[in-house]
Amino acid sequence: GAGVSQSPSNKVTEKGKDVELRCDPISGHTALYWYRQSLGQGLEFLIYFQGNSAPDKSGLPSDRFSAERTGGSVSTLTIQRTQQEDSAVYLCASSLGLLRPQVREQYFGPGTRLTVT
Amino acid sequence: AQSVAQPEDQVNVAEGNPLTVKCTYSVSGNPYLFWYVQYPNRGLQFLLKYITGDNLVKGSYGFEAEFNKSQTSFHLKKPSALVSDSALYFCAVRDMDDNFNKFYFGSGTKLNVKP
Numbered sequence: 001g002a003g004v005s006q007s008p009s010n011k012v013t014e015k016g017k018d019v020e021l022r023c024d025p026i027s028g029h030t031a032l033y034w035y036r037q038s039l040g041q042g043l044e045f046l047i048y049f050q051g052n053s054a055p056d057k058s059g060l061p062s063d064r065f066s067a068e069r070t071g072g073s074v075s076t077l078t079i080q081r082t083q084q085e086d087s088a089v090y091l092c093a094s095s096l097g098l099l100r101p102q103v104r105e106q107y108f109g110p111g112t113r114l115t116v117t
Numbered sequence: 118a119q120s121v122a123q124p125e126d127q128v129n130v131a132e133g134n135p136l137t138v139k140c141t142y143s144v145s146g147n148p149y150l151f152w153y154v155q156y157p158n159r160g161l162q163f164l165l166k167y168i169t170g171d172n173l174v175k176g177s178y179g180f181e182a183e184f185n186k187s188q189t190s191f192h193l194k195k196p197s198a199l200v201s202d203s204a205l206y207f208c209a210v211r212d213m214d215d216n217f218n219k220f221y222f223g224s225g226t227k228l229n230v231k232p
Contacts (some may be wrong), residue, residue, distance in 0.1 A: 004160065033220070042121070042207060042222035043161075056186070056218040100150060102217040103168050108160035 002026065004109035006092050012115045013082055021077040021112045023092030031097030033106060034067055034077050037089040046090075050097050082116045089113050103115065119144045119212045123223035130198050131231050137224045138193040138206050146214020150191040152182055155205040155225070164206075167191060178202070198230045 005024045013019050025032050034046040045059040049069045061068070064082075069075040080085055093106035120143045130136045142148055152164040165176025167184040175181045182193045191208060208223040 035220075037224075040224065042123075042224040043209075043217045043220070045221070048218040050218075059219065084190060093161075101165075102211055102213065105151065105163035106161075106220070107163070108153075110158075110160045 004092055004094055004107050005091060006109040006112050009110065010113045015084060015116055016081055018078065018080045019082055019114065020092050021079075021092075021114070023075045023094075023109060025073065025075070025079070025092070025094030026107055027073075027092035029096055029107070030072065030106065031095045031106075032069060032075050033095075034049070035077070035091040036061075037091055037098060039088075041093060046077070047078045049099075061097075065092065079114075082114075084116045087114055087116045119215065119219075119221045120139065121208050121210050121221050123206075123208055123221040123226045125226050126174045127227045128228065129229045129231065132200050133197050136195050136198045136202070136230070138208075138228060140193065140208030140223060141189050142177075142191065142208070142210045142221075143189065144212035144215070144221075146168060146212050148191075149211040149213055149217075150184060151209040151211075151220070152176065152180070152184075152191075152193050153207045153209065155207065156175065157204075161207065164193070196224055198228075200230045200232055203230045 007061045030051045032049040035043040046054040064080045067077045087112040091111045092109045095104040095106045150167040153161040155161045172184040209220045
């Protein structure tokens with residue numbers, strides 16, 4: 001079946017511009033995560049959505065970052081007034097989540113490579 | 118603070134030899150531990166996980182990992198490496214007594230298997 005998809009695959013933007021990154025999770029997966037992967041570093045948790053519950057935003061690095069998830073499916077990560085340090089690969093993952101979501105493995109998308117010039 | 122350490126940036130092994138990719142963790146509560154693999158130009162794929170029970174867990178592609186509570190380690194192993202195992206491997210932990218929504222990932226270990 002279809003996996004997690006993300007778009008665009010690559011995004012180059014100028015410093016100060018806003019960007020939107022999209023994630024389509026696997027159908028039926030109620031849990032959705034966003035991560036940031038910087039060169040030579042591990043994945044940094046950004047935000048977590050579970051069904052209709054309020055998202056866990058504890059990983060968002062600044063108020064320039066926001067995310068929403070419409071209808072419990074597609075999610076958009078928005079970065080306002082981009083800075084060069086925002087350059088990274090942004091990964092989305094989804095998992096089954098209604099029952100004991102913490103034991104579920106995540107299925108990752110291919111990522112969006114963001115370059116801020 | 119929660120963290121995951123993968124002390125080796127790169128591991129080189131000859132095909133057919135056993136391989137080990139090391140992972141140690143630090144959490145305040147009980148850990149749930151995971152290994153993921155990232156092949157070039159592809160997303161991360163789940164390999165195996167430890168939740169509870171037997172300390173030795175077996176996963177995809179012949180990989181296994183052993184949970185060692187006293188050493189706070191969860192090393193990934195395979196008895197006989199294949200060239201196709203060459204990839205980037207990530208260890209991850211959830212702290213079940215803190216914010217279990219969050220995964221903490223290591224920085225990754227690049228595995229090179231030479232023919």
